[in-house]
Amino acid sequence: EKGAFTGAIRQTKGRFEQANNGTLFLDEVSEISPPNQVNFLRVLEDGCFCRIGGESPIRVNVRIIVATNKDLETEVKAGRFRKDLYYRLKVIPINLLPLRKRKEAIPHLVNNFLERFAKLYKKPRVSVSSDVMEYLMSYDWPGNIRHLKNIMERMFLMAQESIINVNDFPEDIMDVVSFDPGENHGQETHNPTASSFDFAAHGPIEPLRKARQRLEKTVILRALEVASGQRAMAAELLEIKPRTLRQKMSEYGIEFRRKRKRGQTKL
Template sequence: MHEFILGAEVMHSIMQTVNQVAKHDVNVLITGESGTGKELVAKIIHLQSPRAENPFVPVNSGILSGLMFEDKLFGHEKGAFTGAICQEKGCFEMADKGTLFLDEVSDLPLENQIDFLRVLEDFCFHRIGGNEIIEVDVRIISATNKDLKNEVKKGLFREDLFYRLHVVPIYVPPLRDRKNVIPKMVDRFLNQSAINFKKPKPAVKPEVIDLFCRYDWPGNVRELKNLLERVFILNDYDTISVEHLPSDFLWHFKDPHRIKDLEEIRSEAEKKAIMDTLHRLAGDKEKTAKILRISPRTLRYKLQKYNIKYERSSKPPI
């Protein structure tokens, strides 16, 4: 729960709904773009519910179809089909007394939707190849990044199943609609990385945050989290500045139709080489000039030209 960063007002109202629905076994349908935090919301509902001590079982609804899907959900008995060498439980049984999280539910194959609906009626089923009726006590939370109502209109999703799953809807907005949360997320994700990778947490220049707030984050929170992890792992700077961001990210801020001239490409490469060398030599300008085979005077000129401010540090060279 403490993992979840709220920030915007809309997220507080989501949390209010989460707290309400957690207490009761109602079916919840979480919608929102990929990477907005749907699975995290589902986990929080589970952890706030009386089922918290029991399993939370996520299933990706789209990757399997037909018998494979049935097998994944309901399990099989020994000898039920070639390769069924022993009895195996499906996700429904694994989630008994807990929560089954159906991710990307709009991708549930049409042919399997009816079986699924039937189980949701009474939570009774057979394992494939079995006669025993298995009864489970499972809470269903589903998520989709598509407009499920629209899938119903297109005939790709059963209307009856839609209403079954959609008892309480929760919409998680994209990150671009709650950009004020970005500074908090940056701070929290860097904290997490510092703990996970046992490295000191760097500071972040305000220009970096400005840039992050200008970007639309099509991959939402996941994209921001992954980018920060990448920058954190690949750099040892005390402060993250714009130059330390990956070029494929910075590319979003350039005019894609503009072709760089050779001078620009050369300058960028030069700047990067100087910064990297200085960094590796803990800011020793004399050695940097020597290694780059330029005179100290030329190095001073270039440091000024590219506005590189790198003071000699007490850290040992890498």
């Protein structure tokens, strides 16, 4: 109400009053303080409240949808969330799997984010290459959809061309994604243990630059094989920076799919 506290120069409707005869979504409901949990429960039970500084109760008809990334049962047992409020909210529970367990949604989310960012920043629409999509599907996304959204926004803003490629990936993701050197998306198949060295010893003479490039490519493939596809480890073995390794891989057309654990279903 007006005059309820310093700076309250006019009457203002709160969220419940604004959502009357509609739906109110409350995110991170587990973070509500204990005193506010009591007030929240009272509104849910009675369907009415008083404005700050007000005396007359206001009745509202609001559908409540809440979300949290915590296990509320655990929070209740720990005494951080009221049991009565928990059961009052648990009318129709919907458990959403983490993004790593529903990766089939990633392509749809990526396209949606890119379209939204193009409108938001008034920039031309961009797309992602098939290799980038493979990398996105390979990552476990510990921060779920928000994490994916932030990464896509960063790559959208930093992209220099109409197609986002592997070189546009942030280092913090590229360095933890492992790839399987047995599958190369149509790339030439290599035997990094012998072919280049045998060719140098018994094959025709070739320009030193080409020989150096071929040998360098072989050594990179071998390092990736030893490191089980982990780029950071491979770069350490080669005594180069991960960014340099990525540049070399792009230059030589070295592409790997993620190395899947035994029994993991291929997407």
